[in-house]
Amino acid sequence: MLKIKGIDISRAQEQFDFTAAVSAGVKFVIIRAGIRTDEDTYFRRNIEQCRKLGIDFGCYWYVTxxxxxxxxxxxxxxVKVIGDEKPSYPVFCDMEEQRQIDNLTSKERTDMALEFCDRLNKAGLPSGVYANPAWLESYYQKERIVGKRDIWLAHWTESPDYPSRYDYGQKMWQWGIDSIAGKDVDGDICFVDYPTITAKWYKENCGDKPEKPVNLFKKGDSVRVKRGARFTNGVEPYSYVYDTVYTVQQVSASGKETLIGIGSVPTGWLYTENLYKAESDEITQKFAVGDKVKVNYGAKTYNGGSLALFVYTNVYEVMQAGSGDREDYIVIGQGGQVTAAVKAKDLKKV
Structure with a gap:
């Protein structure tokens, strides 16, 4: 019987050492994509690490x-969080809340798990059900799942060498706690060649012509954020984000998500549709004494010094525009008092 070593992780493992996992013989990782309606904090990072090291991955979503x-x-x-990712292992529905046991019937719980799977399939993602024996025997209508859906069985024997006594035709088995690089992590065994299976599934269910990536931006482009936009994890940006020019640091394979930042420091991922290009003439616009301006977040003084955080939130008046042959030298202030000298590219008219 085929036995492939894997693990499953979430934000609980934080900065997990994937290199150590490869050294330990791990061939696949099931990554928590999110819980309730929230993206897992480490989801993007974990996928990036898997890609970097050539590790096959799947996902699970904790449904409450x-x-x-x-x-x-x-x-x-x-569906939104996973987006255009095409994991080589399925996306599993994980239901295990006590309130689901207390407030739902077996039929209702089963309906919900199957609805999750069907909706994921319609969205172009292979799916499955994660469950322990108690849920399959007592809380789900077993006959509607076993043999009809891919099962990831959670039954801890505390060793991959001691197989579970339960046979639900499970494709994967979570056997207990493994330890990698000093961190506890759930250990798994897969009994099928999922990368081959899912490749066939994608071809049969998603067509032979994948959607062409929409790469509106490339690394190094200067961009601004559309007002009202949120980061891809749902977090609302501080107001100054909408007034700041950022640099594109990375673009997702689909082109639909873009990582922006200042210099080499990342700010966050946004949907590409919520960005627009900052034109060069916008960045080097001309200013005159008396203009009302705001300072772009992250900007420094003309000579490279740091600015206080409150400077980025206030409106200032241009008190001096240019100095000799330095046309980009701008002095700003409030009420006749000088605040700082900055570069023109770091200001925005208001």
Whole structure:
């Protein structure tokens, strides 16, 4: 029987050492994409590390819903977070909340798990159900799942050498706690060649012509953020983000997500549709004494000194525009008092 060594991780492992995992013989990783409607903090980082080291990966979403409206929101969030990723292992539905046991019938719980799987399939993602024997025997209608959906069985024997006594035709088995580079992590065994299976599934269900990436920007481009936009994890930016010129640091394979930052320091991922190019003439615009301006976040003084954080949130008046042959030398202040001398490219008219 085929036995492939893997692990599953979430933000609980934080800065997990994937290189150590490869050295330990790990061939696949199941990554938590999110919980409820929230993206897992380390989801993007974990996928990036898998790609960098050539590790196959799948995902799971921790579903807490107890009604159809909340389930709909959580499934939508899962689909949005995974986006155009095409994991070589399925996306699994993980339901294990006590309130789901207390407030739902076996039929309702099963309906929800199957709805999750069906919706993921329609979104172009292979799916499965994560469950322990108690859920399969007592909380799900087993006959609607076993043999009909891919099962990732959670039954801890505390060693991959001691197989589970339960046979649900599971494709994967979570056997207990493994230790990699000093960190506890769930250990898994896969009994099938998922990369081959999912490659066939994608071809049969998603067509032979994948959507062409929409690469509106490339690394190094100067961009601004559209007002009202949020980061891809749902966090609302501080107001100064909308008034700042950023540099594109990375673009996702699909082109639909873009990582922006200042210098070499990343700020966050945004959907590409929420960015627009900062034209060169916008960055080097001319100023006159009396103009009202704001300072771009992260800017420094003309000579490279640091500015206080409050400077980026205030409106200033141009008190001097140019100095000799330095046309980009701008002095700003408030109420007749000088605040700083900065470069023209670091200002925005208001």
């Amino acid at each position: 819903a107890t009604d159809t409206a909340e389930l709909d929101r959580q499934i939508n969030a899962c």
